Amino acid sequence: MLEANIKQQLGTYLQNIVNPIEITVSTNKTAKSDELLSLAREITELKSDKITLSVDENATGRAPQMAIGPVGQAPRVRFAGIPMGHEFTSLVLALLQAGGHPSKVAQEMQEQIKTLSNELNFEVYISLSCHNCPDVVQAVNLMAVLNPNITATMIDGALFQDEVEQREIMAVPSVYLNGELFGQGRMTLDEILNKVDTSAADKQAASLAEKAPYDVLVVGGGPAGAAAAIYSARKGIRTGVVAERFGGQVADTMAIENFISVKATDGPKLVAGLEQHVLDYDVDLMKMQKAVRLEKKELIEVELENGAILKSKSVILATGARWREMNVPGEAEYRNKGVAYCPHCDGPIFKGKKTAVIGGGNSGIEAAIDLAGIVEHVTVLEFGDTLRADDVLVKKANSLPNVTIIKNAMTTEVLGDGQKVVGLQYTDRTTNDSHTLNVAGIFVQIGLVPNSEFLKDTLELTQRGEVIVNAHGETSVPGVFAAGDVTTAPYKQIIISMGGGANAALGAFDYLIRQ
The missing domain is CATH 3.40.30.80 (Glutaredoxin)
Incomplete structure (x- = not known):
């Protein structure tokens, strides 16, 4: 065997x-x-x-x-x-x-x-x-x-x-x-x-509250946060990383084929390497901790969900982004009951059944191609009048007999029987007609939302919630830097986030030596 x-x-x-x-x-x-x-x-x-x-x-x-x-x-x-x-x-x-x-x-x-x-x-x-x-x-x-x-x-x-x-x-x-x-x-x-x-949360809060101030505190443990921590620690300054989930989105990414010098890898393997690299240095890594408030006082304070407050001379925000939701009736009710966000994980559950993919970008079309080998049929719904995916992916999807692509389609409701998804409704944006699709699974692939809600009243953000940074990674608050998908960086890529994290760390070090 x-x-x-x-x-x-x-x-x-x-x-x-x-x-x-x-x-x-x-x-x-x-x-x-x-x-x-x-x-x-x-x-x-x-x-x-x-x-x-x-x-x-x-x-x-x-x-x-x-x-x-x-x-x-x-x-x-x-x-x-x-x-x-x-x-x-x-x-x-x-x-x-x-x-x-x-x-x-x-x-x-x-x-x-x-x-x-x-x-x-x-x-x-x-x-x-x-x-x-x-x-x-x-x-x-x-x-x-x-x-x-x-x-x-x-x-x-x-x-x-x-x-x-x-x-x-x-x-x-x-x-x-x-x-x-x-x-x-x-x-x-x-x-x-x-x-x-x-009793774990109370113990952790008490332990965290006793920590001495950092020179650099990185908030977030994805590629940007890992790079920022490594670059900071290499400068010999006291560095901490606080992360709700080390690895971020990368941990949910299956195939990675555009990471320069590495022909192919996968998310979990890359995350393991990132964590080991961070721990090779004198970095205080605090996992499973969510930041809920940032405030500039004599030092910069980061309050965690469990009530503990960490202090630092400078902070690098690298909280990343998360999958965007449709925000239509039924989506929240049927999440993990037919509404899914990871075709690699949940695709086999819908073997032999009809499914829908929401979104016609690279993620959506890749999901459709992936699902086509498992499920009975895949219908892709794209809001716009053209697909945003790479041409090679579109040609592949169009060649599959059990994939249908519908453009100008606005999803309006997830339908269920009280226990699981049974279909969805969408509106044809060219005719305003409403249609119903009978599907067992709906895979949402419509982009990202920056994890910046806790910064709303503290930093200057764009309308989309992205942290505005300059060429050095500086935000609108002195001593606070940011990098990766949570920022205005135009391209959300692993290697770009890593570069942004390194850039922010160097910016923070320059800030510290000038104080």
Whole structure:
């Protein structure tokens, strides 16, 4: 089942197993059961002195399923489905961690996991093509390995469609905790811990409030924020980064093929590299913290959502942007119930169904091309009279038999049955006629909104909410700089944001030495 090179690499990784583990495969006499059992046997053969295999041919629970745990203990990590594709890394980490190989997660966070006293049963519904799902699976798996009160199960929605339909899951990852919906979409270990550990926020606020003032405080952890932090730290000045979500939009980007000198990569890989590069320097990285206020006093103060106030001699704003919403009736009600923003993540949920893509730019047409290989039909609705996507993408979309493109179409309402999306209404802008499309999924791809609401009464912004900056990254407030997608930079690209972050850091350093 495993290719020769993959098997060789896996064999090398498995040498790190310290303590014996057991793999238990539950089967149900299907082709997928045979496939999972074959995978388990190949793994066992690679490290037979540390891994044993048992087979449950009369499974009463989910099957096919692979359970992993230390020998002599009830397994707490399970894979319901075949953990290949993006989830293969989750499988490898589960094997290593169950076998005693230490995690790279901060020791402080591991200790926090171990102190959780409540019984927590996580179920994570995924699709194997989802690049956000492994982060969630790996987070809850680690929690289960470290704490005997916790169990974690990955469930491939394509293989357990009856459960998906019963629970009306329309987006992945969907996380259930003790049988109740816990969260949807990409979540980090920090986020999950903050939700289950009710005392975490107060502890963090108290700890943050005690921090000494910074020379440069970067607000935001995307490409612009990472570059700003690195350039600042290299100057030898006290640098902090406060970010609601390290990586920003890049973490949700699948294919990156225009990052100069790197022929091709993906968002999660680039984000991991950015974070490691930042941590190579003496940077105080504070994740899972949202800024809600900025005020210039003797020092510049940044207030966080948990009430803590950080102080700095200068600040670089790199809060980025987020997907623009349609703001039509039904959109909020049916978000993650048919209204989606990531075709890579949620596309497989709509296999064999009719879908719509809102937006005819590069993102919209790329989404349509991506979905066309999965769903029954894709209808692209473009507000303007021409498509804004690159010509090569438009030609590709037009060549696909199950893609229809409608121009001059203004979406007016998302239609649902109370549980999920069943269609949408749009108006033909040339005739003013209203039309209804019967679709199960709506993918919104209509651009970006800058994350600048908390700056509205503090800095000079454009009508669109972008922070106005000059050639040095300076804003209208002395000592406050900005970079990346939150600013007036005309082109929203990763490499341009990085350049903007470096530029703002150099501007901030120049400001500091002149004070």
